[in-house]
Amino acid sequence: MSVEKIDGALFKKALIHSARVLKLNRKLVDSLNVYPVPDGDTGTNMSLTVEQAVEEVSKVKDENLKRIVDAAAWGSLMGARGNSGVILSQLFRGFAAGVADGKDSLNAQELAAAFKRGVEEAYKAVLRPVEGTILTVAKEAAERMLFEAKRSRNIVENLEKTIDHAKKILEKTPEMLPILKEAGVVDAGGKGLIFLLDGFLQALKNPSLVEEVKTDETGVTNGQEPVRADLSQIDYLYCTELILQAPEIDLEALKSEVMPLGDSLLITGMNNVVKLHIHTNHPGEVLEKAIRWGELSKVKIDNMKLQHEEFIRSSLPVDENVNVKDTEIVAVVSGEGLKEIYKSMGAGAIVEGGQSMNPSIESILSVVEEQKSPNIIILPNNKNIILTAEQVKNLSSKNVYVVPTKSIPQGISALLAYDPNVDAKENTKRMSEALKNVITGEITFAARDSKWNGTDIKEGDILGIMDGELVVIGSNRDEVLHELILKMASIKESGMLTIYFGEDVSQKEAEEVRSELAKKYPDFEIEVYKGGQSLYYYIVSLE
Numbered sequence: 001m002s003v004e005k006i007d008g009a010l011f012k013k014a015l016i017h018s019a020r021v022l023k024l025n026r027k028l029v030d031s032l033n034v035y036p037v038p039d040g041d042t043g044t045n046m047s048l049t050v051e052q053a054v055e056e057v058s059k060v061k062d063e064n065l066k067r068i069v070d071a072a073a074w075g076s077l078m079g080a081r082g083n084s085g086v087i088l089s090q091l092f093r094g095f096a097a098g099v100a101d102g103k104d105s106l107n108a109q110e111l112a113a114a115f116k117r118g119v120e121e122a123y124k125a126v127l128r129p130v131e132g133t134i135l136t137v138a139k140e141a142a143e144r145m146l147f148e149a150k151r152s153r154n155i156v157e158n159l160e161k162t163i164d165h166a167k168k169i170l171e172k173t174p175e176m177l178p179i180l181k182e183a184g185v186v187d188a189g190g191k192g193l194i195f196l197l198d199g200f201l202q203a204l205k206n207p208s209l210v211e212e213v214k215t216d217e218t219g220v221t222n223g224q225e226p227v228r229a230d231l232s233q234i235d236y237l238y239c240t241e242l243i244l245q246a247p248e249i250d251l252e253a254l255k256s257e258v259m260p261l262g263d264s265l266l267i268t269g270m271n272n273v274v275k276l277h278i279h280t281n282h283p284g285e286v287l288e289k290a291i292r293w294g295e296l297s298k299v300k301i302d303n304m305k306l307q308h309e310e311f312i313r314s315s316l317p318v319d320e321n322v323n324v325k326d327t328e329i330v331a332v333v334s335g336e337g338l339k340e341i342y343k344s345m346g347a348g349a350i351v352e353g354g355q356s357m358n359p360s361i362e363s364i365l366s367v368v369e370e371q372k373s374p375n376i377i378i379l380p381n382n383k384n385i386i387l388t389a390e391q392v393k394n395l396s397s398k399n400v401y402v403v404p405t406k407s408i409p410q411g412i413s414a415l416l417a418y419d420p421n422v423d424a425k426e427n428t429k430r431m432s433e434a435l436k437n438v439i440t441g442e443i444t445f446a447a448r449d450s451k452w453n454g455t456d457i458k459e460g461d462i463l464g465i466m467d468g469e470l471v472v473i474g475s476n477r478d479e480v481l482h483e484l485i486l487k488m489a490s491i492k493e494s495g496m497l498t499i500y501f502g503e504d505v506s507q508k509e510a511e512e513v514r515s516e517l518a519k520k521y522p523d524f525e526i527e528v529y530k531g532g533q534s535l536y537y538y539i540v541s542l543e
Helices: 008-024 026-030 042-057 065-079 082-097 108-125 134-151 155-176 178-183 188-205 251-261 283-291 309-313 336-344 361-370 386-395 408-417 424-437 477-489 507-520
Strands: 238-245 262-269 273-280 295-303 327-333 349-352 375-379 399-402 439-445 450-452 455-457 462-466 469-474 495-501 524-530 538-542
Touching (some): 008 026, 008 042, 008 065, 008 188, 042 065, 042 082, 042 188, 065 082, 082 108, 082 134, 082 188, 082 386, 108 134, 108 155, 134 188, 155 188, 238 283, 251 273, 251 283, 273 283, 327 336, 327 408, 336 349, 336 408, 336 495, 336 524, 349 361, 361 375, 361 386, 375 424, 399 424, 408 424, 408 439, 408 495, 408 538, 439 477, 462 477, 477 507, 477 538
Parallel strands (some): 327 375, 375 399, 495 524
Antiparallel strands (some): 238 273, 262 273, 439 538, 450 455, 462 469
8 A cells, every 4th residue: 555645634543543552552561661560651651642632633623734733742742741751742742843834744755854853852852861762762763764765655665664663673672771671571662652653554554444533522621721710809801712823933922912911821832832821801902912923723712700700709809919929839749648748848739640640741730820929849759750840841831940859758858948938949959959868768569570680570579669779579568668668777877767658558557567666766756647649558758
């Protein structure tokens, strides 16, 4: 079969089928995570990211290729979660940037060049790119696609050869990363990418495979609204939202033009696709200023007073300027006990997420934008959420800082270092320095058979992890906990030992553990709290 051009309709079908293929295989991709802990979620993160791309693409009612690829880039960016999802969103973003405005189709060379542009953007998004990962597989696929495009105009044939080459590179990833070799797996993100490419190829060969995805007629997505209005006191009646598309949009210039027309202004997006939200009394003027930049779509104007009249009558007037802090802290936390602890220590807002459920860029961004403070400090509390949080800095209308916390204890240590009398930039520096003072321990279980540091791991084994490294394997969680703390104590011989027990551990069990540890470590001040976290029996902090 020969396909020499991909137009908007075919690209949309191919993307939809790609997402379906990845979704069907996401558990297989999840199982390739190096650590055998139960929160291996590369496949799930990639699948959820591309599903939101599909959701946005399905809202494009025409077959304009540029609008479709821009919608895919926007959707994947908002839906990106975890490192693999963020990298995938950058592949989409670069691809869209590589499709010229007004293009109605892509030939083999144009498709390859756009994919290469996506790889370049993905590499830029990662501070220290590591070879042997999805980046390597994507880079090699792009190079092969460019090579094949120079030899043939048949996109199907070129993709077949590209995917074959990418699969060979994937098989070599264990040789590039010893950690993969010992675990006996290939790179999970690279495998997920190949499923996407396979799905794309299948749809090119047989477009009838694909049925259009049905979306809510209202255009409501699964994500939260970027700004939730305080309706107790309305100065501006009309909530105005729109999508603006143009070859080049100066976000700061657009912001300065629209800002005088109202409040609750939010402008997020890329330099060619922007979502604008504002509360105003003159929605027509907002549209006039926006349309000077390019094409408008998804225009939505709501009279908030009429919609929420009953709510307004029952609410007391609130002065929005009272008690607005200069800086607010947004933390990613799961577990009811841990959420309360974080709130009590000064976190002004919580994003639900953590192990096994990495939040998307959109979910973090929406919480950030809800805060009245102009400066926001984000505590991601997970190494797989740091990159996601960093992307919010580029999308938010606020001054966003990220303290690279990799665990719940590091986040608490950062909160302890926070000083409300200094600015956000200085606080970010102090809070980041405080991370050196804490050792994190975690007790969980093996989700599958594996191998680590020469030791065989069986599904169900209890695992002790110290600062991200697997250091203890056993069959009894209390014994593993004691051995883990012994290793932690060999680094710090005194200090505060805090234990947060999960939803599968009773208060009585936790108190018994505390009593035993108090006898064993008289130089430690020991505290036990109900964290309520899933999957992890205990989270331990030593500082």
